Amino acid sequence: MELGQVLEALPPLTDPNVLVGAGTGDDAAVYRIAPDRALVATVDFFTPIVDDPAAFGAIAAANSLSDVYAMGATPLFALSILAFPRQRLDTGLLGEMVAGGAAKLAEAGVPVVGGHSIDDPEPKFGYAVTGEVHPDRIVTNRGAEPGDLLYLTKPLGSGVVATAIKRGLCPPSLAAAAIAVMSALNREASVAMLKAGVHAATDVTGFGLLGHLRKLGVGAEIDARAVPFLEGVRELAAQDVFPDGTRRNHASLAAVVDWGGLPPTEQLLLADAQTSGGLLAAIPPAAAGVFESAFPAAARIGVVTGDGPLRIRP
Ligand code: CO
Numbered sequence: 001m002e003l004g005q006v007l008e009a010l011p012p013l014t015d016p017n018v019l020v021g022a023g024t025g026d027d028a029a030v031y032r033i034a035p036d037r038a039l040v041a042t043v044d045f046f047t048p049i050v051d052d053p054a055a056f057g058a059i060a061a062a063n064s065l066s067d068v069y070a071m072g073a074t075p076l077f078a079l080s081i082l083a084f085p086r087q088r089l090d091t092g093l094l095g096e097m098v099a100g101g102a103a104k105l106a107e108a109g110v111p112v113v114g115g116h117s118i119d120d121p122e123p124k125f126g127y128a129v130t131g132e133v134h135p136d137r138i139v140t141n142r143g144a145e146p147g148d149l150l151y152l153t154k155p156l157g158s159g160v161v162a163t164a165i166k167r168g169l170c171p172p173s174l175a176a177a178a179i180a181v182m183s184a185l186n187r188e189a190s191v192a193m194l195k196a197g198v199h200a201a202t203d204v205t206g207f208g209l210l211g212h213l214r215k216l217g218v219g220a221e222i223d224a225r226a227v228p229f230l231e232g233v234r235e236l237a238a239q240d241v242f243p244d245g246t247r248r249n250h251a252s253l254a255a256v257v258d259w260g261g262l263p264p265t266e267q268l269l270l271a272d273a274q275t276s277g278g279l280l281a282a283i284p285p286a287a288a289g290v291f292e293s294a295f296p297a298a299a300r301i302g303v304v305t306g307d308g309p310l311r312i313r314p
């Protein structure tokens with residue numbers, strides 16, 4: 001049983017105001033508080049993935065906001081969650097991390113209204129974010145239709161980069177590029193997908209591009225060559241620099257993905273576990289132009305095919 005499944009095995013929800021609960025694998029929970037208003041709630045925290053504490057704080061903040069943006073919602077406020085080894089680490093680092101997170105949230109217009117911290121051998125940081133959405137305009141991971149175009153709004157490779165950093169193998173320029181990508185807000189991408197009448201969306205995180213694509217519950221054909229990667233990630237992949245999470249993702253895809261003869265290293269790249277990844281959005285083809293002009297950095301990576309398998313075009 002995966003950890004997520006343990007949480008999803010909660011008692012069934014009977015409250016009619018729970019519009020999105022834990023059972024659908026969605027990015028955030030949605031709770032109706034008035035006929036035209038619903039709250040969106042999500043929590044995310046993790047251990048440091050980069051050396052610079054301010055950058056880690058910014059990434060943690062962008063990552064926590066991402067689940068709200070993926071649901072087409074507007075974040076309202078955040079609570080911080082902090083674990084820190086008081087005895088072992090300099091509290092100056094802690095201050096930089098918290099300030100990095102606060103600055104990123106300020107960029108999003110989201111105040112930090114409180115939080116909780118504990119003494120813990122390993123640092124961990126993140127936020128619980130509350131947002132708002134109109135109950136009729138919630139974007140979930142269901143609703144993609146055959147013919148919808150699949151767009152990815154950030155390049156992949158952050159799992160490979162984090163592992164390379166830990167092993168001392170990451171070129172500084174690649175680390176800097178990955179930090180920029182991971183700390184970028186998914187706000188503009190979210191606005192663009194709403195403008196284009198998105199059918200379904202999710203953000204790409206630990207399960208990787210294909211793992212999160214599976215959560216859309218539809219068949220799809222992905223053009224491997226259209227999937228964007230951070231520059232330099234392929235060189236690390238060629239040295240077999242992959243995190244365990246990526247290998248687990250890849251193993252779990254064996255039965256459900258037709259790789260079309262794609263080389264194993266390229267398969268692992270498509271399965272790379274991401275931190276604070278981009279949005280994966282199913283856009284109706286008639287609105288492709290609207291979406292692409294609203295968010296020109298998005299890559300069109302494939303098409304929804306219905307109930308069939310996930311097919312990779314190498
Ligand atoms: Co998510």
Ligand code: CO
Pocket residue numbers: 027042043044067
């Ligand atoms: Co999340």
